Amino acid sequence: MKSIFIVDDDEDIRLIIQYMLEREGYQVTSAKDGKHAQELMSSMEKPDLALFDVMMPYMDGFELLGYARNESEWDDTPIIMLTAKSQESDIVRALDNGASDYVVKPFKPNELLARIRRQLH
Amino acid sequence: MSEFIKLFEWTFLIYFILLNTGYIGLNLVAVLQIKRYINLLSSHSLPKSLAEMAPPVSIIVPAYNEEPTIISSIHAMLQLDYDEFELVVVNDGSRDDTLEVMIRQFDLHAFPEAVRRRLETEAIKTVYVSRKYPNLRVVDKVNGGKADALNAGINVCRYPLFCVVDADSILQQDSLRQVVQPFIEDPLTVAAGGTIRISNGCTVERGFLSHVDLSRKPLVLLQIAEYLRAFLFGRMGWAPLNALLIISGAFGVFKKEAVILAGGYRRDTVGEDMELVVRLHRVLRTEGKPYRITFVPDPICWTEAPEDLKGLKSQRIRWQRGLAESLSANWSLLFNPRGGAVGWIAFPYMVIFELLGPFLEVAGYLFFISGAVFGFIDEEAAIIFFVAAIGFGLLLSATALLLEEISFHIYPRFRHTLFLILAATLENFGYRQLNSLWRLQGMIRWMLGHKSSWGEIRRVGHGSPETPVREDKHP
Amino acid sequence: MNFISEYAGSSDTLVQFGLWATIGAVSITILLIIYILIFRSYQLLILRANRGFYHHWRPLLAQASFHLPDRLPQLKSKNHVPLLSMWNHYFEIVHGDAHDNLIALAHRIQLDHIARMQLLRHDKKHVLLGILTLGNLKSRQDWPLLNMFVHLDDSNISLVALRALFRIHPERAMHTLLPYLVTRRDFPAPQVATLLKRLPVNEVCPQLILHMGLNVHTASSSLLRYMEACGCSINRQVFSSLIERKPDDHIISVALAMLSDPNAIELITPYVSHKRWHVRVHAARALGKLAKPEHVPYLVQLLSDEQWWVRYRAAQALVSLPFMNQAQLDHIGDELGDRYGLDILRQAMAEQAI
Numbered sequence: 001m002k003s004i005f006i007v008d009d010d011e012d013i014r015l016i017i018q019y020m021l022e023r024e025g026y027q028v029t030s031a032k033d034g035k036h037a038q039e040l041m042s043s044m045e046k047p048d049l050a051l052f053d054v055m056m057p058y059m060d061g062f063e064l065l066g067y068a069r070n071e072s073e074w075d076d077t078p079i080i081m082l083t084a085k086s087q088e089s090d091i092v093r094a095l096d097n098g099a100s101d102y103v104v105k106p107f108k109p110n111e112l113l114a115r116i117r118r119q120l121h
Numbered sequence: 122m123s124e125f126i127k128l129f130e131w132t133f134l135i136y137f138i139l140l141n142t143g144y145i146g147l148n149l150v151a152v153l154q155i156k157r158y159i160n161l162l163s164s165h166s167l168p169k170s171l172a173e174m175a176p177p178v179s180i181i182v183p184a185y186n187e188e189p190t191i192i193s194s195i196h197a198m199l200q201l202d203y204d205e206f207e208l209v210v211v212n213d214g215s216r217d218d219t220l221e222v223m224i225r226q227f228d229l230h231a232f233p234e235a236v237r238r239r240l241e242t243e244a245i246k247t248v249y250v251s252r253k254y255p256n257l258r259v260v261d262k263v264n265g266g267k268a269d270a271l272n273a274g275i276n277v278c279r280y281p282l283f284c285v286v287d288a289d290s291i292l293q294q295d296s297l298r299q300v301v302q303p304f305i306e307d308p309l310t311v312a313a314g315g316t317i318r319i320s321n322g323c324t325v326e327r328g329f330l331s332h333v334d335l336s337r338k339p340l341v342l343l344q345i346a347e348y349l350r351a352f353l354f355g356r357m358g359w360a361p362l363n364a365l366l367i368i369s370g371a372f373g374v375f376k377k378e379a380v381i382l383a384g385g386y387r388r389d390t391v392g393e394d395m396e397l398v399v400r401l402h403r404v405l406r407t408e409g410k411p412y413r414i415t416f417v418p419d420p421i422c423w424t425e426a427p428e429d430l431k432g433l434k435s436q437r438i439r440w441q442r443g444l445a446e447s448l449s450a451n452w453s454l455l456f457n458p459r460g461g462a463v464g465w466i467a468f469p470y471m472v473i474f475e476l477l478g479p480f481l482e483v484a485g486y487l488f489f490i491s492g493a494v495f496g497f498i499d500e501e502a503a504i505i506f507f508v509a510a511i512g513f514g515l516l517l518s519a520t521a522l523l524l525e526e527i528s529f530h531i532y533p534r535f536r537h538t539l540f541l542i543l544a545a546t547l548e549n550f551g552y553r554q555l556n557s558l559w560r561l562q563g564m565i566r567w568m569l570g571h572k573s574s575w576g577e578i579r580r581v582g583h584g585s586p587e588t589p590v591r592e593d594k595h596p
Numbered sequence: 597m598n599f600i601s602e603y604a605g606s607s608d609t610l611v612q613f614g615l616w617a618t619i620g621a622v623s624i625t626i627l628l629i630i631y632i633l634i635f636r637s638y639q640l641l642i643l644r645a646n647r648g649f650y651h652h653w654r655p656l657l658a659q660a661s662f663h664l665p666d667r668l669p670q671l672k673s674k675n676h677v678p679l680l681s682m683w684n685h686y687f688e689i690v691h692g693d694a695h696d697n698l699i700a701l702a703h704r705i706q707l708d709h710i711a712r713m714q715l716l717r718h719d720k721k722h723v724l725l726g727i728l729t730l731g732n733l734k735s736r737q738d739w740p741l742l743n744m745f746v747h748l749d750d751s752n753i754s755l756v757a758l759r760a761l762f763r764i765h766p767e768r769a770m771h772t773l774l775p776y777l778v779t780r781r782d783f784p785a786p787q788v789a790t791l792l793k794r795l796p797v798n799e800v801c802p803q804l805i806l807h808m809g810l811n812v813h814t815a816s817s818s819l820l821r822y823m824e825a826c827g828c829s830i831n832r833q834v835f836s837s838l839i840e841r842k843p844d845d846h847i848i849s850v851a852l853a854m855l856s857d858p859n860a861i862e863l864i865t866p867y868v869s870h871k872r873w874h875v876r877v878h879a880a881r882a883l884g885k886l887a888k889p890e891h892v893p894y895l896v897q898l899l900s901d902e903q904w905w906v907r908y909r910a911a912q913a914l915v916s917l918p919f920m921n922q923a924q925l926d927h928i929g930d931e932l933g934d935r936y937g938l939d940i941l942r943q944a945m946a947e948q949a950i
Contacts, residue, residue, distance in 0.1 A: 012682075013689050015658040023662065035327065057294055057329045060200055084204075089255055108692035109661060130610055138617060176786060233946050235939035237904035250950065306752060308784060505614035512618035512625075519628040526632050530639065538636045542629055 002120055005044070006030040007037040007064065008053040008082065013105075017051065020109050021116075034059025038067060046073050049119055052099075053082045054090055062097060069098045078119035082107065126492070130502055133485035134509060140474050140482075141513035144350065147358030148520045154357045155418050155528040175301050177205035178374065179278030180286055183270035184210055187288045188217040190328075192226050194288050197328025199254055203297040207256045210288075211274045214243075214264025223259055228252040240272040240385035248277065267370075268386035268393040275377060275385060284374045285394075289424065291320055291330050292372070296421035300374050303415050311379040312401060314368030314416035316353065318531065319345050320423035330423050335537050340433065342544040343552045344426050350521040350545070353418075360415045364467035366402070366447075368414070370394030372422035379405070379412070390450065392443020399447045402463045403454040420531050434559050441479070441563025442570070448476055479561035485510075486554065511549050518545035649675045650682075657686045660701035661694040668705060676710045680725050683707060687732050699733055708733055715741070724756050731760025739764060746772065751782040758791060766795050774807050777819055785818070789825030801828035820850040829856035835863060845872045852878035861886050868894045873903040880906060884913025892917075896928055899937035907936060911944035 004026050008014050011032070018028045029044060031037035035058040050068065054061035061081055068074040081094040081102040094102050100119055103112050180198060184191055191210075198208055212220045223229060229249035236245055243265035251257040262273050271285060282304060284297060293299075296315060303313040322336030336342060359365040370393065383404045386393045398414060405412045427433045448471060455472070457464040489506045492498030522545050525531075526538065652669050659665050671679065687698055702708060707729065714726030727745055730738045742764075745757035758776075761769035773791065776783065792800050801823060808819045820838075823830075830838075830851065838851045852867060852875070864886070867879035880898050883891055898910035914920060914928065925945060932938050 010689070012654065012658070012685055015654055016661050016686070016689060019655070019658045020662060055200060055202060057197075057200055058327045058331075060196075106689055106691040109690055109694050110692065127610070134610065134614055233939070233942040235904070235908070235936065235943045252950075305784060305787070308782075499608070501608065501611050502614075505611050505618070509614045509618045509621075512621040515625045516621040516628075519625045519632075523628050523632055526635055530636070535636060535640060538632065542632065 001025060001027050002049070003027040003029065003045070003047040004116070005037075005040075005047040005050040007032075007034065007051065007056070007061070009033050009056045010053075013053070013082075016109070017112070020113065024113065033057050034061070034064045037064055041068065041071070041074070046077060049078045049080070049116060050074075051080050051082060051116075054094070055084060062093060065094070065097050065099060080112075080115060080119065126497055129488055130498065130506070133481070133488060134506055136481055137485065137506075137510040138513055140478065141517045143470065143474060144355050144517050145520050147356075148350075148354040148517070148524055150358035150361055151354040151418075151524060153361045155524065175204060175298060175305060176282055177207075177280040178203065178297060178301060179274075179280040179283045179377075180206055180208045180297070181271060181274030181278060181283055182208065182210045182286050182288050183213055183267050183274065184215065184219055184288045185213045185264070185267070185270070186215045186217045186219060188215070188219045188222055190289055191219055192222055193328035194290075195223070195227070195257070198286065198292065199257065200294060200329075201292065201297045202294045203301075205280075206284075206297065207258065207279060208254075209274045209278045210257070210259045211270040211277075212259060212261045213267070213270035214262065220259070220261055224249065227254060227257055227259075229259055232258075234277070236276050239276055239381050242269050242273040242276065245273055245277075266388055268388045268390075271393070272385045272388075275380065278377070281377055282374055283377050283380075285370060285372070286422075287371045287424065290317075290371045291325055291328065291423040293330065293421045296372070297374075299419050299421050300372070300417050302417060303413070304374070304376070307413050309411050310413045310415060311376045311405065312368055312398060312414045313374050314365070315372035315374075315422045316416065316418050316420050317369045317371050317422050317424055318420045319348060319426045321426055321428060323423065325423075333531055333533065335532055335540055338428055339544075340430065341426055341428060342540060343548050344433070346518060346522070346541060346544040346548045347552065347556075349525050349541075350518050350548075354521050354524050357416070357418055359467050362462040362466065363413055363415075364402075364462040365414050365416060366399055366463070366467055366471060367395045368398045368416060369422075371424050373416075387450070390443060390446040391439050392447045395443055396447035396450055399451045399454065403451045403457075406454065406459050406461060406463060407457065409459060418528070420529055437556060437559040438563040438566060441560040442567045444471070444475060445564060445567040448472060476564070479557050479564055482554075482557040483561050486557075514549040514553060515546060518548060521545070646675075646678065649678060653679060653682065657682060657698075657701070661686060661690050661697055663697060664700055664704065671705055677714070677722065677725065679705075680707065680710060680714070680729055684725070684728055684732060695732075702729075702733055708735055708738075712738070712741070715745070720750070720753065723753060727753070727756050727760050731756075731763040734764050736764055739768075743772065746776075751780070751784075754780070755783060755787055755791075762791050762794050767799070770795060770800065770803060774803065777804075777807070777822055781818070785821055785825060789822055792822060792826045797827050800826050804828060805830070805834060820847060820854070824850050824854050828854060830854045831857040832860040832863065835860055839863070845870075845875055849874050849878045852882045855882050856885060858886055861888070861891060865891070865894055868898060873901070873906055876901060876903070876906045877909050880909040880913050884909070884916050887913070887917060889919055892920075892928075896932070899928075899932060899941060900934040904940075907940040908944070911937075911940045912947075914941070915944045915948050 004021055006014055006017050006028060007030070008017075009032060014030045014032070018030060021028050029040065029047065031040050033056045037052075038059065052061040052064050065079060065081070068077065068079060078100040079098070081090075081099045082105055083090045083094060083102055084105050091102050091104075101115050103115060182195070182198065187194070195208065195210060210223065212223070229251050231247045232250045234248040236248065243263040245260055245262045247261045249259040249261065251259075258277065260273055260277050262270065265273075275283060282301065284300070286292065300313055300315045303310045319336075319341065320330065321338065321341045322334045323330055324332035324334070335345070356365060356367055373394070379401060380397065383397070383400050387396050387400075390396050401412075401414065427436055448468070454460050454464045455468050460468070485506070489498060489503040493500055493503035522541055525541075532538070532541065653675075656665050656668065683698065683702060687695065690698075711726040711729035711733070714722040714729075717723060717726075723745075727742060730742060739761065742757050742760050746754050746761070748754050748757075758769065758773055761772055770792065773788070777788065804819060804823045804826070805828070808823075832855075835851055835855050835857070838847060843851075848867065848870075852864065855864065861883075864879055864882045867875050868883075870876055870879065876898060880895065883895055887895065892914070895910045895914050898906055899914070901907050901910065915925065925941065929938050929941050932941070
C-alpha cells in the first residue's frame with residue numbers, strides 16, 4: 001500500500017483529499033500546518049508522495065518544500081504543491097524549488113488523483 | 122462660601138455620572154456595529170467567495186531595532202490570506218542588524234528604484250527587492266522616526282490602499298481581508314482601523330497566535346477589562362456617527378490619496394496615528410468631501426501590553442500627550458460649522474472627558490477627600506460621591522463586558538468569564554484612579570513641553586531614549 | 597441596609613440624588629453580571645451541540661464530493677445555516693464533477709428550499725448566504741427570484757445576486773447586468789469586471805461597445821472603464837468616434853489604454869503633450885504597445901516629464917519595445933540630459949531584468 005502525506009491548514013480540504021485517497025487504497029497521514037508537518041516529518045516513515053499547500057500559518061509550503069528537499073531522506077520523494085489560482089508566480093516558484101508538480105485550487109479531485117498516480121507510476 | 126462648596130459637590134458628582142453614562146451610551150451605540158455578530162447562528166464566518174474581489178493593498182511595516190522579531194513577523198505577514206498585496210518594510214536607520222538579517226533571510230538585492238517623493242522624508246538610502254518573495258521590498262532610510270518611516274513607505278508603495286502594521290503586531294491570517302471589507306462595501310471609505318487585542322497570556326508561535334488565553338497577571342487582567350470598557354466599545358460607538366477619532370497605529374488601512382491630500386504623518390507628535398485620523402476628519406470636513414472613517418470590530422490584531430507599573434505608567438503618559446497633541450493640532454475642527462458629528466459631538470466629548478478629564482477627576486477626588494478631612498464637606502456627601510463614582514464605573518464595566526460576551530467572546534472558557542468579571546469589578550477600585558493620575562502627569566508634561574519647545578520643531582525619533590517604540594501604540 | 601436607610605433619610609438633596617442614582621447603577625450592574633453568566637453557560641451548551649453537528653456532517657460532505665452517502669442523519673432546523681455555510685465552503689474547495697455531486701446531495705437534503713427560506717430573513721448575512729447557495733446550485737427556476745434581489749438598493753446584495761445569475765446562465769446574466777452598468781453608480785467597478793470576465797472577451801466586448809452606442813450621452817465613461825477592465829481593445833474607428841465627441845480627459849485616457857490598432861499611431865502622438873498628466877501616462881502605455889522605431893523620440897520626450905508616473909510608464913514602454921536592445925537603451929540613457937529620466941530608465945531596466 002502506497003502512503004501519502006497531506007499538509008493543508010483547511011480541515012475540509014484535508015478531509016476531502018483523505019477520503020478520496022483512502023477510497024483509492026492509499027494510506028494517508030495529514031498535518032494541519034507547516035510546523036506540525038515538520039514535527040511529523042522528523043519522526044514518521046518516509047511516504048511515497050507528499051502534498052503541500054502553499055499558504056499556511058507558521059511555515060508556508062515553499063519553506064516546507066525547501067526543508068524537505070534538504071533532508072537526505074526526502075530529497076527524492078515526489079512533492080505536489082497546492083496553489084491558489086490567483087498566484088500564478090507561485091507555480092513557477094514551486095517548480096523552481098523542486099516541486100514535482102502542482103495543482104491549482106479549487107481543484108478537480110479526479111485531476112489531482114491522476115497527477116498523484118503519474119508521480120507514483 | 123457654602124454655596125460654592127455645594128456647587129462644586131454637584132459639579133463633580135454630575136461630572137462623574139456623565140463621564141460613565143456617556144461611555145455607557147457609546148457602548149450602546151456600539152451595538153449597531155456589532156449586531157451582526159450577536160446572532161448566535163451566524164457566529165461562524167461567511168463563505169470566502171462572498172468576500173472575494175478585494176482591491177490590492179500595500180502593507181507598510183516601519184522597523185527600528187527589530188532584529189530579534191523582524192524575520193518571524195515578516196514571514197507571518199507574507200502568509201496573510203489575501204489575493205494581492207505587497208509588503209514594504211521600512212528600516213528607519215536601525216542601529217542593530219535589522220537590515221542585515223532581512224537581507225540574508227529574504228535574499229534581498231539593491232534595486233535602483235526612482236522613488237516618487239510625494240511626502241517629504243529623510244533620505245532613502247537603498248530600496249531592496251527580495252528574490253524569494255516577489256511582493257516584498259525593504260526600504261533602508263536615514264533615521265527620522267516612525268511617522269517619517271511611514272511617509273517614506275507611502276512614497277514607495279504602489280497600490281491605492283495602504284495598511285500600516287507595527288513590526289511586532291501579531292495578525293490573524295484573515296485580518297487584511299477583514300479590514301479591507303469597509304472599502305469594498307463603501308467606496309467613500311478613506312480609513313478603517315482593525316481592532317487590537319492584548320496578546321499577553323496567549324501563545325504566539327512564529328509570528329502567529331496559536332492559542333487564546335487570559336493572562337494570570339493582575340495588571341494585565343485589569344488592562345483587558347479597561348480595554349473593553351474604554352478602547353473597544355467606547356470607541357466603536359463613534360463609528361456609526363462617522364466620528365471615530367482614533368485608529369490604532371498598530372493596524373489600520375488608509376486610502377493613499379486621502380492621506381497624501383492631508384499631508385501624510387506628522388513627525389512632531391508622539392501620537393502620529395491619532396493625529397492623522399483627526400486631521401483627515403478636519404481636512405475632508407472643511408473641504409466638504411464626503412468620506413467615511415470606520416473600523417472593523419473583529420479581533421484581528423494582537424499586541425503586547427506592558428506587564429509592570431513602570432511600563433504602563435510611561436505608556437499612559439505618552440498616550441495622553443499624543444491625545445493632547447492630536448487635538449490641539451486640529452483645534453479648528455472644534456465647533457467648526459462644517460464639522461458635523463465630529464466637530465460638534467466627538468471632538469468636544471474628547472476634550473471634556475479625555476483631555477480635561479484627568480484634571481476634573483483628580484480634582485474631584487482631592488476636593489472630597491480634603492473636604493471630609495478638613496470638615497468643609499459633610500462626611501455623608503463625601504461618601505456618596507465615592508460610592509456614586511465607583512457605582513457608575515461598575516455599571517460601565519459590566520456593560521462593556523456584556524457586549525464582549527454577546528459578540529466576540531474571544532476567551533473561550535467559563536473561568537475566563539469569571540476572571541473578567543472580577544477584573545472589571547476591581548478595576549474600579551484603584552486602577553482607574555491611578556490612571557487618572559498618570560494621565561494628569563501626561564497633561565502637565567505636554568503643557569510644559571509645549572512651552573519649552575515653542576517655535577522650534579520637536580523631532581521625535583524612534584531612537585531617542587525617551588521614546589521607546591514598544592509603548593508607542595494605542596490599542 | 598442600615599447604611600441605605602440612614603442616608604435615604606438625609607435631608608440633603610445631593611445625598612438623596614447620589615444615593616438613588618448609585619442604587620440604580622449597582623442593581624443594574626448585578627443584573628448584567630447574572631445575565632452574562634447565564635448567557636455564557638447557554639453558549640457553552642450550544643457550542644457542544646454544534647460540535648456534534650460538525651462531527652457528523654463534515655465527513656458526509658467530504659464523501660458527497662464523490663458520491664451520495666447511503667444514509668444521511670436527520671437535519672435539525674437550527675443546523676440549517678451552519679450546513680449552508682459548510683456546503684458552500686466545500687463547493688469553493690473543489691471543482692468539476694465534484695460540483696455535480698455536491699449539488700445532488702443538496703437536492704437530496706432540500707438545501708435549495710433551506711436557501712430560499714434564508715431570503716426571507718431580516719439578517720443580511722442570511723440573505724447573502726441564501727443567494728450564494730441558489731447560484732451555486734445553478735437553480736434555473738430561481739432566476740426570477742434572484743433577479744428581484746438584483747433590483748435592491750443594497751449594492752452588496754445586488755452584486756451577490758448578479759453573481760448567482762452569472763453562475764446559472766452567464767450570457768443571460770450579462771444582458772441583465774448591461775443596463776445597470778450605466779445606472780448603478782454604487783457598483784464597485786472591479787467587482788463588476790470580475791463578473792463580466794466570466795464570459796469570453798469576444799462575447800462581452802462587442803456587447804459593451806454596442807451598449808455604449810446606445811448611451812452616448814449618459815455614462816459612456818463608466819462603460820469604457822468596464823471595457824478596459826475586461827481586456828477589450830478598440831480599433832482606430834471606435835477610437836476616433838469617441839474622440840470626435842470631444843469627451844472629458846478621463847475618457848481620452850481610457851480610450852488610449854484600450855487602443856490596439858497599429859494603424860492608429862498618429863492618433864496617439866498628439867497626446868504626448870496633453871496638459872493632463874494621466875492622459876500622457878496612457879499615451880506612453882499606448883506607444884509601448886504600438887510604437888515603431890520612428891516613434892521612439894516621443895517616448896524619450898516623456899522620460900523627462902514632470903510627473904513620476906508619466907516617466908515611469910514611458911520607461912517601461914521603452915524597455916518593453918520588441919526592437920529595443922540593451923545597447924540602444926544605454927544609448928538613450930547616455931543622451932538624456934535629465935537625471936530623473938535616467939533614474940527611471942534604470943529602474944525600468946532593472947525591473948525587467950528580474
